[in-house]
Amino acid sequence: MGLGQTLCACLKGLNVIALRKACAVLMVVLVQILRSHWSLRRLSLGGGAEDVEKPNDVTGPVSSSEPGQSESAAVSSGGPVAAPVSEADEPAEAAAGGAVSPPDQCDEELVLRPLRSGDIYASFQFRTQWDTDFLHHGKKVSHYRLFPKSLGQVLSKFSVRELHISFTQGYWRTMQWGQPFIPSPPGAELWVWFHNTVEDVDGNWKELVNVLSGIFCASLNFIDSTNTVQPSASFKPLGLGNVTDHRFLRYATLPREIVCTENLTPWKKLLPCGSKAGLAVLLKSEKLFHSSFHSQAVHIRPVCKDWQCTSTAWELRQTLNVVFDIYTSGQGKKEWSLFKMFSRTLTEACPLASSSKVYVDVTDNPEGELFDLSPVTPLLSTAVVLGDRRTYSVYDLTKKETFGQLRSLNLVLRWKGESGDMLRPLLHAERYVAGFGLQTGEIHTLIYNNHPYRAFPVLLLDSVPWYLRLYIHTLTVTSKTRENKPSYIHYQPSKDRLRPHLLEMLVQLPPHSVTEVTVQFERALLKWTEYTPDPNHGFYVGSSVISALVPSVVAMDTNSTQERPLFSSFFPTKEESSYFVRVYTEPLLVNLPTPDFSMPYNVICLTCTVVAVGYGSFYNLLTRTFQVEEPSQSLAKRLANVIRRIRGVPLL
């Protein structure tokens, strides 16, 4: 298996789909060969499982002492001052007392995780929370403080309940890197839950997509009905609200979208501190895009304001995930620092943020045998992330002592020993196109359950463009060479040039197995204006989405008795027993039958010539008069006559 992956890693740089496909095929072959080997090997799971939730055990107390907007001098409406200058007779009072907690607050944090491959995974999260209601009718929200105005206006204009948008460059290699905190498919992904009072959801969606493409400087305007689906089960609202009628959900991906600086700049502009202070100073595009994986996202959802959930607040979460391949680009030295990665160090927290922290994952390094981390921090925190108990060193940027005497924080990590093997994630998936020729083909999706004894169900979502005509009767799901009947199938056939195929199914994955989903398709011939400018590059098919509740590693851990009392560990606790995970497969690149585009003119010329020739003979036939000509004498006869004339004999 490792061989296949290194192969894939080697080929990573080459954007040659044929190679990638070959690699995928090779990996399948390897899987077949190594299957026996696998069953012998004792599984010890645990590496790289983290949760969607950020580690929030040590979040400091929310500073509530900030004096809020006090009752400003209530101006009597008696007479607005029309003159350009009015005497400032009452100097504004500084620091009006009254500890009202501000209606909005923001937090920032950065999680660094050294990966076993020597790469380093950095995940930024910026959260802005605002106690307001965009969807409240009658009263328009129009005064913004920390929440970006452009997004707020979008939310209220289009009655958006929840919005998730991500831009990703590169493919997240689950087998090498484990699970990301927030998964995203290559390209652009957008899914939106509209409020249930919206009448024209499609119209709102169309306009929203255009506005978002303006805000994020991306070609989201290519999202139309041909690549939008309404998944029935895979994308449930992540925030408050029990609307689950999927009429109000729209999901679309643009696997072709290239993400670059022009998308990062508007994303940074949405941050309260911009890129001027706090963790955001690290976000320099020349470094961020010099990486193996880059993903930036914006998630907006309504959340509970407090524990009792008496009122709602809006949460804007901006995340940026990046994987630096320090190992290969750093001449094989396994050593990194903030400065090396971002060409900046940290000097201050964003003054507007109520908490600003850097976490470094030190789980694999409890006694410092694997790597050295400097500066050392006494703050450690443990959290269950993605079903695994992780330990983090915490650096609180709001405290002065974090920065030391140099007044700057430059985290340095040096690997000492060889890192062990990467442990396989419990769930991962891959996909490829099989078949030959340009007429038909077959999509194979392989879903791996690496759990040694637990079976669990997964939801598979496939959205295939209409020009691949799926033969749904050929859909087969097999695991362990036996047919595996999905317990739920939702299939929406495509309509040419109108909507894509949507296939959703709930499949039970047997323990320690590979489940293969195959479906055959026929390639459609497009109209000549429908081809992209580079049709021979192929057409992208978006990633499959696999959503699952995966049994937790923590619950599986049998020898955790030394940490927990015996009485607490007999039944697996509910909240730790499984965790939600979403896995995206590779996008597919499919070649369609592509005509030679100079052909229309050739065809015109040829048919015209044929028509002209046929017409000419027809015309001649109709208009010419035909007369019987005197048949001329044969040559022999004429010669004979000449001789006869000489001889004086009568002619023939």
Next chain:
Amino acid sequence: MASIEAEKQRGKYAALAIAAVVILLGIPLWWKTTETYRAWLPFSQISELDSLQLQLSVEIEVVFSRGTLSPELQSKVPLSQTREQENQVDGKTMLRYRYETKYRTATIMEEDALNQPSAEEADLSLHMLSESACGSVVVYIIPESSTLLPADMNVYVGKRRTALLRAAPFEGAAGLKEVLSSLEPQVKQVADTMSFSHQDILAALSDRIRIGQVSKERLADSMRAIKSSPGYEITFSLLNPDPKSHRLHWDIEGGVHSYIQPLLDKLSPLANFSVDSQILYYAVLGVNPRFDSSVSAYTLNADSLAHVINPVEARLGSNAASSNPVLNFLLYVPDAQHSPLFIRDHSKKEVTSNAFHSPRWGGIMVYNVNDMYKPEAEFPVDININMAKVMGVFLAQLRLMLGVQKTQPPPGFVLQSPGSAGLADWELDRLMWSRSVENVATASTTITSLAQLLDQIGNIVINDNIAQQVSSAVTSLQAAVAELEAGNLAFALQYSKEAILASERAFFDPSLLHLLYFPDDQKFAIYIPLFLPMCVPIMLSLLKIASEIRQRRAEKLAKKD
């Protein structure tokens, strides 16, 4: 031989029949299948609109109070008079003003109202008696002995649509005609102030006509004001470049509610306004202010103000939810190291309001907070911004941007200040007059240029929805012009707004861009392989037939001879 002749004849007929089929069937078929769809547009009506002939009608009511007319004259009123004034602005634009003046005597209630102690109270009670229509003017003639006006003033213009005019006693004038003609110049002056003057209308038409005709001052006013549009977005931004030292609090909601909203409510017939605000951190000005040690303050000179806006504008962001023009008002709180900061005008004097505006864009105000530090203050300092001070400046700038000019009263005029509403009724009328004219001019220009463009480029597909927009724009325009003629200002403005909306929608319709443009040489390259081989035999046989006919005719002639 006869059969050959018959055969030849048949061949000729066949050739003629084929030619006829090609001409009657083939060419129309080819024409029909290759033409682009072009819906019918009212070109003739559009070209009529191109030469704009506007007639503006104002109703003026002149009311004589007791003691201004002699009893025998009183019996001759009421009567009405119409006066027209024509102005040929240029070859394509003609303006005609029509003042319909009605004369009558005051009713008893009005007399009571006019007996109030002060002009303001009189104005209010007159307003209570009757409400005059939008765009009309009521002038009350009061006797010279009246104490409503100060001694040296002749005219009082109230908050609504009424004016009080002190008339000199008409002693020498015997007939009513003389009285009226002596009043006329003053009434005209009042009407010019309260509804529109020729210069206002010219400034509103400044897009259509050459600049030389408009007075400089009016032109500056009209260039400062943002273009007429059915809606505006007003954005207040607080720029805090130094959140580490200043924690700023502004009650923008309250400020907008008490200062800006009354004006906007008053202006609501003109356009839709939406107000929002934001706070931008780490937003800096584009220029470095210079330290002036003489006043120990930082200063921004007038000539460097031009460079301030651009870098800030990148942070402001555009409005995501609408495409209406945006008016920006920025409140800049200088950072602790660079305060206080003062703006200096061209004569190097400090601007008292510490603010400036940029035409058609918005305004910027610098708000110094360094004197609010308490002696033992530690950073960040909490600062509450005095909204009364800020909003006063912004309100004045907003009035400029919206084109509510400060009218310079002619000598002898008293203008009542509009009070809490922020705008007198007649000021609103003035604005509505010029906006209606401007809208009509803009919409007609848009629609004419669209028609011209579509006429010139035959390849553009004109869909039915565009034709519909164009014709609705044309009908709205015609209605607006008719309403202006009839003096119904409110309806005229409404129609002119509709016309502008429809014309812009038609002009910017994306389907007009869906133009499949094929150059002529390529078209020929495609047609020739088919058309050349088909046409040559037909042409040849037609020529042959023609020459035969000619020959036969010549033979006939020869025979006759």
